[in-house]
Amino acid sequence: MPTSILYSFRRCPYAMRARLAIATSDISVQLREVVLKDKPSELLTLSPKATVPVLLTEDELLIDESIDIMYWAWRQSDPQQCLDSLNEQQHSLTKELIAQNDGEFKSSLDRYKYADRYPEHSQDYYRQQAEIFLQKLELQLTANDYLLGSQLTLADLAILPFIRQFAFVDKAWFDASPYPKLQHWLELFIQSELFELIMHKYPQWQSGDIETYFP
Ligand SMILES: N[C@@H](CCC(=O)N[C@@H](CS)C(=O)NCC(=O)O)C(=O)O
Structure with a gap:
């Protein structure tokens, strides 16, 4: 079961980037859908700048820039060579x-x-x-x-x-x-x-919810 956690917001173009990279790799994450006006305290504690997307990897690495999440995803697995193919x-x-x-x-x-x-x-x-x-x-x-x-x-x-x-x-x-x-x-x-896959609608994540996996 995936243990890396992605705080995301469906319509945010930066979060969309992160989900695109994850969806084109072979990995899955736990997805926590954030409402920007009602950010969960877990996110604020993790990342005081409190933007989305934020990824907390299974080895507790915090990545709070969308481009860095893209690199992270494809360094794990890049079957479509989105990163690997670049000279x-x-x-x-x-x-x-x-x-x-x-x-x-x-x-x-x-x-x-x-x-x-x-x-x-x-x-x-x-x-x-x-x-x-x-x-x-x-x-x-x-x-x-x-x-x-x-x-x-x-x-x-x-x-x-x-x-x-x-x-x-x-x-x-x-x-x-x-x-x-x-x-x-x-x-x-x-x-x-x-x-279609990255724009799937998830309800707002609340502490204690059962895990939602993406993709
Ligand atoms: N440089 C950041 C920018 C992320 C960003 O600005 N996300 C917006 C949402 S699209 C955000 O979280 N804004 C904070 C807010 O509205 O409270 C990245 O690439 O991840």
Whole structure:
């Protein structure tokens, strides 16, 4: 029975990353579904910064960054070679893309999504800022089916949840946008069994509940 514990929140793109990596490895974890406004004391005690995802491994290692959970999962087992297949150059491009995603793009995405909270600029302005990253991804996908080549890797799974969030701010705009490769890449992901698996709904975890395993 799995003994590593993952604190997760279904719609959080960072937690989705972690679940994607776990779901594409051969491992399972105990999943504790968190409600961000009502975090369990067990999580707050473990990780004072109190973001999700947080993983506590069976040997009591605490991992509280989503990317590090992805590495942890695939270092245990990587049957689809999401990490294993990357050469040095691909790995450095992956890191660059993820840094841009988590940095400038995420910041523009938040402003685009909640434009009323950031009245310094218009929603269109924030969307245009976000498009700088979309253009880069579109270029990658013009040459390849996936961001790094012909197979799904760390870069795709780390970035897809954020592009999905961006797309659904204004789906009609996204569907009509000049990014056909990106639209196709996202659509394949949303239609996949993998996506269905990681988006399964779990009730909020309460101390004392019987264990829920993921996947
Ligand atoms: N750098 C962290 C970011 C995680 C993060 O910010 N998660 C959000 C939810 S999507 C969170 O837990 N925010 C704290 C809160 O809303 O209380 C990671 O990659 O794991």
